[in-house]
Amino acid sequence: MSSKVISKTQIIDEMMCFKSEFEKVLYSKNYRLYWNNEEELPTFTATDAMKHLDIFLKVYKKHHRDFISCGIIKINKNSICVDTYFKMHSFITEMLSLFDNAKCFANAIDGDNEFITSPFI
Incomplete structure (x- = not known):
C-alpha cells in the first residue's frame, strides 16, 4: 500500500478554505440566540x-474504526x-x-435542543 x-x-490551510462551514457548525448557537x-x-x-x-485527531486515535473513510494510516506530531x-x-x-454531532449531543444534554425538550415527544 x-x-x-x-x-x-496543509490541513489547516484547507480548513481555512472551509472557514464559513466551520463557523456555521461551531458558532451557530451564537448566531441564533445571542447576537444582538x-x-x-x-x-x-x-x-x-x-x-x-x-x-x-485525538478522537480519531481512540475511535479510528468509526472513521474508515478518512484513510489515515499514522498520526505524527506535525503531519x-x-x-x-x-x-x-x-x-x-x-x-x-x-463537531456538528458533538455540538448537537452537548446541546441535547444542556436542554438547548428543541426536539429533546419538546412536550410532543
Missing part, C-alpha cells in the same frame, strides 16, 4: 483550526500519513460532521 505525508499546516447586532460575531481563525484538528485514496475534502467533511 502506498502512502503520502500531509503536514498539519452590537457584538462582533466569532470568527474561525488558524489557531482555532489547529485546536480543532488536534481534537479531531499525518494517509493512503493514496485520501481526499482532503472528505477529511474536512468528516471533521465537520464530528
